[in-house]
Amino acid sequence: MLQTRQLTTRMADAELDRLLAGAHHDPHSVLGAHPVADGVAVRVLRPLARRVAVVTGDGDRVELAHQRDGLFTGLLPGRAAPVYRLQVAYGERAPGPQESHEDGYRFLPTLGDLDLHLIREGRHEELWRVLGARVRTLEGITGCAFAVWAPNAQGVRVIGDFNGWNGTAHPMRSLGSSGVWELFVPGVGPGTRYKYEIHTRDGRMLQKADPLARATECPPATASVVDASAYEWGDAEWMAERGGADCRQRPMSVYEVHIPSWRPGLDYRRLAEELPKYVAGLGFTHVELMPVMEHPFGGSWGYQVTGYFAPTARLGTPDDFRYLVDALHGAGIGVIADWVPAHFPKDEFALSRFDGEPLYEPADTRRAHHPDWGTLEFDYGRREVRNFLVANAVHWCTEFHIDAIRVDAVASMLYLDYSRDEGGWSPNEYGGRENLAAVAFLQELTDTVRRRAPGALTIAEESTSWPGVTRPTYEVGPDGFGGLGFDLKWNMGWMHDSLGYVARDPVHRAYHHDELTFSMVYAYSEAYLLPLSHDEVVHGKRSLVAKMPGDWWQQRANLRAYLGHMWAHPGKKLLFMGQEFGQGAEFDHDRGPQWWVLGDDWPGHADHHGIRALVSDLNQVYTCTPALWELDHDPAGFSWIDGSQAEHNVLSFVRYDADGRPLVVVCNFSPVVRTGYRIGLPDAAAWTEVLNSDAERYGGSGVVNPGVITPEPVPWHGRAQSAALTLPPLATFWLRPARGSEVSAGE
CATH class of the missing domain: 2.60.40.1180 (Golgi alpha-mannosidase II)
Structure with missing residues (x-):
């Protein structure tokens, strides 16, 4: 009888080898409890355990036999798998101290058929609700459901604090053609660090952060963190009203902020005490936050994202960030978030060759590598990748109550030859330079955000003359393309020309007058926002006031005149932090604005206060003057x-x-x-x-x-x-x- 039980419960050596190597696609088919001819076979993988026993809900206890390498097996009586717990003994001496565990391999998949269908179709608009790490309660047992898309993997295991970063005992199951791997781990809760251990088709083992992690470790650490929000929003009235009048017929004056350096040392909660008051005091209607999504290198200012669903941990938790957004709404300030779907960094722990092969990036290296930033571009033609990005935008607008996303570097997405030399790019199927997949992605993005997050806006940073950026997607232009559907577009032409004009000595301006007037030739070709952003005060471009000609007084007079012209010109407004009081230095992401020039002991402080007073009055008159x-x-x-x-x-x-x-x-x-x-x-x-x-x-x-x-x-x-x-x-x-x-x- 003993031999029969061993044969019934024993796992084939080849299958166990695959399981131990992290190359098994369906561990749930061999682990957990499974009815067999003479009972219920139970198999438990605990590589560090000395002894394992099964205790049923009726109190029956069955000691499991150790087959080898941490696999314990045994046979329970009956025909159906009972509810049971595991008693696991660790340590050198037997029986040693025992721990009681739930067995994650007795639970059904946490994703349903509809979820998997939508993922395969690239249409799951709430992707974060089914992928990533989600704290859940199944059959009265609280734990964490892990799910990750890795279609090219031979096997995937989850590693983290809960298993000593040894994934042997936690292999995930493949959910068929969806490419999704899933596992419910009982007892894992918020704050737990984790990663995925991916066994590639060529036999390598990668450790990857979760692409849909809602929280991360603080860089330079790279683990994902299980998060479950407990935040109670207080902005219901704001959210109900943001979907009202057309944004194009409302005032919009935006203060652009790099929040890690606006007041160095402040976290999200302390920023919530100071930033709303400051912005409201100057009369701005919105703040635009340079990317707050997690990024490994602070010097990228957030534009090289590795954690698309997580606010950076440098300043606090996701709920702390919610608190900041809530505080801004409470002060009557809308929140715009910079969003970066044009490229991602090559860091090995993140999206790059995620399952050992090109996945989020195109397989064609001529399309994958971004020549300007040393990064990788997204494969917009792959529906799961497009779904990842569209759902991410919806996530920020719904889960974090962001009022608008400003889409970075749209031009680099639209053109296959962007910043590429002849022969260094591959044309589309019609032989053209347009990235047709990127066009379709942007159209899907703007339409989906408008539908899923009423009142939330999409704003394009697009630096070329691509037609119809703010035209509805259903309106086809003479070029044969539908509009991209954005609500607003940055007017880079106005910015470049007008800054070129005011930077000239007045004696030369007469010969460049058209640089100030030409913008009205095309002012109504798109719905424009006029940006004086961080890009204009970095990398040797000098601050706004330092661009101006003349002596101290003339420089500041030129700046005041220019701001007065900008606020009167058709189009919404954006001004980067520090420029509202005319600081003399370029943007420094470590030190932030030169607040000290406003101090009484700084020569010329009155002039800096004067510029700030002008900006405040410009905003005050602007918002109460519909003609503007x-x-x-x-x-x-x-x-x-x-x-x-x-x-x-x-x-x-x-x-x-x-x-x-x-x-x-x-x-x-x-x-x-x-x-x-x-x-x-x-x-x-x-x-x-x-x-x-x-x-x-x-x-x-x-x-x-x-x-x-x-x-x-x-x-x-x-x-x-x-x-x-x-x-x-x-x-x-x-x-x-x-x-x-x-x-x-x-x-």
Whole structure:
């Protein structure tokens, strides 16, 4: 009888060898409890155990025999597998201390057929709910369900704190053609570190972080961490309202932040105490966070992501990050997150050749390797990869309540020959340079985010003239492509041209006047956002104020005039941290903004305070003046007064709101005060200056147009009335129709 039981429960040596080598595709078929002819065979793999016993729910105890190399086997009476626990003895002496364990190999798969079907089709829009590490309770037993996509692997094991980083006892099962491997490990809870041990088809053993980990170790450590959110949001009203009016008809003034260095040393919770108050105090409507997804090298500023589903652990836990977002919403501030689907780093612990072969990256090296950043590009033609990225965007907008994602480096995705020499790229099936798979991915991305996260926006950093970036995906243009479906696009042309203009000495600006006016030729070809981002104040480009010509005062006057022009130009606004007070140095990701220049002991601190006061007032007037944003993307919202005064470095124009109410903008990019300068004005009985960048409180010379300006019936600039104004030096000023009380006071 004993021999019969041993034969019944014994595992074939070849199969055990595969199991021990981590090359078994279905360990659940041999481990756990399985009915056999004369009972229920139980097999348990515990390589470090001295003894293992099975205790059933009825209290029966059966000692298992050690076959070899940590495999224990035995036979239980009956025809059906009972509920049971394991008693495992470790140590040199028998019986030694015993531990009680649940057997993870007695549970059914934690992914259902529909989940697996959607994964195979690349349509699982909540992928994070089925892959990764999920704390679950099955049959009253709490543990962690691990699941990972690795279709080319011979075998996968999970390793971590719970098994001494030895995965022998925790091989995962393959769930068929989905390429998913799964295992439920009882007793594993939040805070547990883990990785996947992948046995490749060529016999190597890789240790990989979880692509869908919701938390990670703090770099330079690279393990994934089991996480289960306990956060209770307090922004229900915000989330309900963010799906309201079209974003293009709302004010949007964005403060771009690198949160690890904004106030060095602050974590998410302490940032939540300071950042919302500061941003709201300056009147910005949104913050844009440079990538907060986990990344191994801080010097990449987050743009080389290894943990797409996890906020960086440098500043706290995922719930701590939720607390920061909640605090920003509580202060009335929307949150935009930079998102990087264009490339990923080659670090061996992450996505690169994840299961030993190209998986997230294309197999064709001409398409896989990004020449600019030494990274790998995603394979947008593979539906599971596309699903990974689309679900990731939805994850940030729903799980972390992010209000918009700004998609980095879109141009590098759209063109197969981007930054590649002749012969270094492969064309599409039609012989063209367009990456058709990337186009389809971006269209799926924007449509899915719009549908799954109502009110959440998608914003493209796209630096070429690709048509229809902000056109709906269902509208096909003359190029034969549907629109990409983004809500907004960064206006890189405006940024490049306008910065080129203001960086020139005023004596030379007359010959480059079109650099300031050309943007209006194409201003309505897309829905634009005007960016003065971190990219413009790094790598020797100098800070904004340092780009400006002239002496100390002229540099700051130029910056104030430029900001006044930017806030009046059609398009949403973005300004990088430190530039709101005109810091003189480039962005330093270790030190952050030069806050000390605002201190009383810093020479020139008043000028820095003046620039910050101007930014605050620009935002205040902007948000309460619909003419500056309501028709941002409608030609009816803009008309030139005179854009041709190149020799004077002067331009003037009108912005209108939906009811036709005007705001007049006049810019003098010359250091000369111009008196009696006649400007044609829209119909209004009187005008008043609502903002002037040369005001003394901003550090200017105080040349303003005080009181009420009464136009004269002198035709000028094609308008029936005009006024002779004083143009301050290197300044921008705004005029609005005077209100009745102001007219009475002026009289």
